[in-house]
Amino acid sequence: MRSNNRWVETGEMSGRDPLRQDLRADVCVVGAGVAGLTTAYLLAREGRTVVVLDHGRIAGGETHHTTAHLSNAMDDGFVRLERVHRRAGVRLAVESHGAAIARIESIVADEDIACxxxxxxxxxxxxxxxxxxxxxxxxxxxxxxxxxxxxxxxxxxxxxxxxxxxxxxxxxQLHPLKYMHGLAIAFERLGGRIFGGTHVTAVHGGNEAEVLTRDGPVVRARAAVVATNSPINNRFALHTRQxxxxxxxxxxxxxxxxxxxxxxxxxxxxxxxxxxxxxxxxxxxxxxxxxxxxxxxxxxxxxxxxxxxxxxxxxxxxxxxxxxxxxxxxxxxxEPVDGLAFIGKNPLDSDNVYVATGDSGQGMTHGTIAGVLLTDLICGRKNPWTWLYDPGRVRLGSVTEYARDQVGTAAHYADWLTPGEVTGAEGIAPGEGAILRKGLQKVAAYKDDDGVVHMCSATCTHLGCVVGWNRSEGIWECPCHGSRFDAFGRVLNGPAISDLAAMPAVAAGRAKKKKKVMEPA
Ligand SMILES: Cc1cc2nc3c(=O)[nH]c(=O)nc-3n(C[C@H](O)[C@H](O)[C@H](O)COP(=O)(O)OP(=O)(O)OC[C@H]3O[C@@H](n4cnc5c(N)ncnc54)[C@H](O)[C@@H]3O)c2cc1C
Ligand code: FES
CATH class of the missing domain: 3.30.9.10 (D-Amino Acid Oxidase, subunit A, domain 2)
Structure with a gap:
């Protein structure tokens, strides 16, 4: 049995039209999950003009997978967090997650969201x-x-x-899709604009931030927020720490x-x-x-x-x-190496590019904390949580975990040396994917229900690990830093920003025209 998501059956995961022309705004937010939309909504409430870009639907990323426990009972354990962040840090963490639940409650009341x-x-x-x-x-x-x-x-x-x-x-607790739908409507009521089906390929900071899209249009803004769950604008610094x-x-x-x-x-x-x-x-x-x-x-x-x-x-x-x-x-x-999300200015980047990532099992509240914290930073206000969630932080108490995680990631590069999972496409059942070896190359092969085999390079376009097939979701995923690609190799979430390199599809030994790719959910 494939995935059958309770929220999708009982809620709405609505789409929006793609961006078709260049735009200017005060802030451009990339990602319409809980982190991106909360940030966009709170900034709009401050009177900022805000544009949200997402290559899929509203809440179509990890937010529709959540079970939406809203909690300040810290996931990684209080004893462990105290060792890493000291007493003052854990107090702030508990306070911020509690404030996030209260903020969600007040948004629900203010905007009359039935969720x-x-x-x-x-x-x-x-x-x-x-x-x-x-x-x-x-x-x-x-x-x-x-x-x-x-x-x-x-x-x-x-x-x-x-x-x-x-x-x-x-x-x-709440129904995540009903909440996100209500939040999107409230944001648009405030004048905010959301564009779906719009894949972002780069985010550049500077006097004016520039957000580039695969189809051409560019958004220019005073600040850019990358809330793509796994940042697409940060190749290394954050990905080695989660x-x-x-x-x-x-x-x-x-x-x-x-x-x-x-x-x-x-x-x-x-x-x-x-x-x-x-x-x-x-x-x-x-x-x-x-x-x-x-x-x-x-x-x-x-x-x-x-x-x-x-x-x-x-x-x-x-x-x-x-x-x-x-x-x-x-x-x-x-899972961030020290148990708390990374929210704030993107390390080694211009001052007007912000990120929110490292959700751990508390991503609904971490996403809401991101909304509050990034709104304060962008509006030039001090926020007491800034140092705790600073994406550039290094906590000495997490060095052991850091070393262990790097060994785990490095081990996946050895996947290049192993044989394929099957020797030929005939070994793949319809609706399934598997890795084939072709000489020195590894190929991600997906057989659709009509028996057509769609092949692409199995080399992840982030830093070159070999992707693997995720049976439940019917997608390719990368073991190293979590990039995900649909069955045809089209990127769903970063850190990769490009699709897996395409190869001709084959049916009954003949080359066949590549099928239209699915729109990311
Ligand atoms: C099974 C499960 C259970 C969970 N349970 C809980 C829970 O009980 N409580 C809790 O607090 N948290 C929980 N979490 C975690 C929480 O749901 C997530 O951390 C949170 O929803 C992530 O929100 P986000 O906005 O960061 O990312 P997402 O919701 O993934 O949003 C990111 C968006 O960015 C878009 N995007 C990505 N790349 C691009 C690009 N290049 N161009 C344009 N758009 C792009 C995606 O389409 C997506 O919509 C759970 C997670 C899972 C998987
Ligand atoms: S190599 Fe980093 S996500 Fe694939």
Whole structure:
């Protein structure tokens, strides 16, 4: 079964017309995910003229993959963060994520966005046999950071005793596509302009920033914000300090009202994350339980089915009333080496080029923090979070993680020495892709449902790693820094900005004209 995303079924991922002529604006934002659109909206509220460019649809990137837990219970653990960012840093992190939830809540109220926003408590518990002292350590560090947290005897999961658990009060959740749709409409009401189907190829700073597009039109602006999840304007500096991971989600049907609404996480490595998506329709008899986890470094995942199965059995052990698993999808998150996002001026660039990346599992709030912080910076205001999220920072406490991640990335260059996954196109099933070896070259071959084989170079156009096939999503992805390409090799997200080099498609041994490429989702 391919991806079936709950949000796409119940929300709207709307498109916009492409940019057809040069434009001028105060600010040009690249990327219409939560980071880009929040920044654009808040700048428009300050009276700035803002243009947003995206090569796909609104929220069509990782934002539509999210489970939209809105939380200031820090994903990477309070003890670890305190070691790297010191007490003052973790306090600011908790404060900023809390402020992001409050900001989303106020935007929802101000703009009257029907997106099922709700305040809920969050519960963190150990796996069976876990250590109570670990939770106690997290509790103490969370309190030092100013979290509203307490230890309770168990999480509110009927019929499964989690043992002692931390309860974080007043967290949040929402329907991401309904929220993003409402945010886009509110931004346009303020005079903002969004262009879809517009692939950005370069962003140059200077007296006037220039944003170049594949089809020709250029946007000139006083400032440019690159919110493409993985920056397309930064070849090295940031990509060596964050690592792409794939994460998986299933959505199972549960009887209405039997699961306590809340956010749930365990402390497994990788951890599980759970929330209830309650039906809005008062006559509905079921809700959906969203269960995520099974994270692994992009490029190390070759067993999607097994990962979905493990998620399901983990969930059934805790919520045995879960019926059919109707939804499942996967997506990519970037794990920054020191656990916090990179938001601010792009390192080694002009002063008027900004980036937001390093979302980790808290990208919805990190994206909202980006909106608040970048708006302040662009408007010339001081913001107390600036140093914490500074993309140019180096925290000594993260040196070990940095070294380990670089070894992991370097290992993928050895993929050039291995044989192909199949010896010929006949070994590829319809709807699947695989890597073939042709002499010294590696080829990414995708066989469509009609049996036509579409081939392109398997060399990632960022820094030359070999891409791999992602079965769940039907795309190519690069294990080194997370670039993604559709089945035909067209780039979906950076750091790569160019498509995989095309080769002629073949059907039954004949060269065939290359099929029209899909528009990025
Ligand atoms: C399965 C999963 C579960 C998650 N759960 C949570 C959660 O519970 N809570 C949480 O806080 N976070 C969660 N996250 C993380 C969070 O969803 C993301 O970090 C966040 O949505 C990223 O937003 P963004 O705006 O940075 O990027 P995106 O949403 O990816 O937006 C970037 C945009 O840039 C566009 N773009 C890229 N390159 C170009 C180009 N060259 N030209 C033009 N446009 C371009 C893309 O089309 C895209 O629309 C989860 C992520 C996944 C995958
Ligand atoms: S994303 Fe960097 S080499 Fe592919």
């Amino acid at each position: 099922d926003f709700d305040r809920v408590d969050g519960y963190l518990f150990e796996p069976p046999g876990g250590s109570a002292s670990h939770l106690a350590g997290e509790l103490a560090a969370a309190r030092r950071a100013g979290s509203a947290v307490e230890m309770i005897s168990r999480a509110p999961i009927e019929g499964f005793d989690t043992g002692p658990c931390l309860r974080f009060s007043a967290q949040g 690592v792409p991971y794939r994460t998986f989600v299933i959505g199972g049907i549960v009887p209405k009202g039997v699961v306590t609404k809340g956010l749930y996480w365990d402390t497994c490595d990788p951890y599980h994350y759970v929330r209830l998506e309650a039906a809005v329709d008062p006559t509905a008899t079921t809700d959906v339980l969203l269960v995520g986890g099974e994270d692994a470094r992009t490029g190390d995942v070759h067993d999607d089915e097994a990962r979905y199965r493990r998620l399901e059995s983990w969930a059934r052990a805790r919520w045995p009333m879960m019926g059919e698993v109707r939804y499942r999808w996967s997506g990519q998150v970037y």
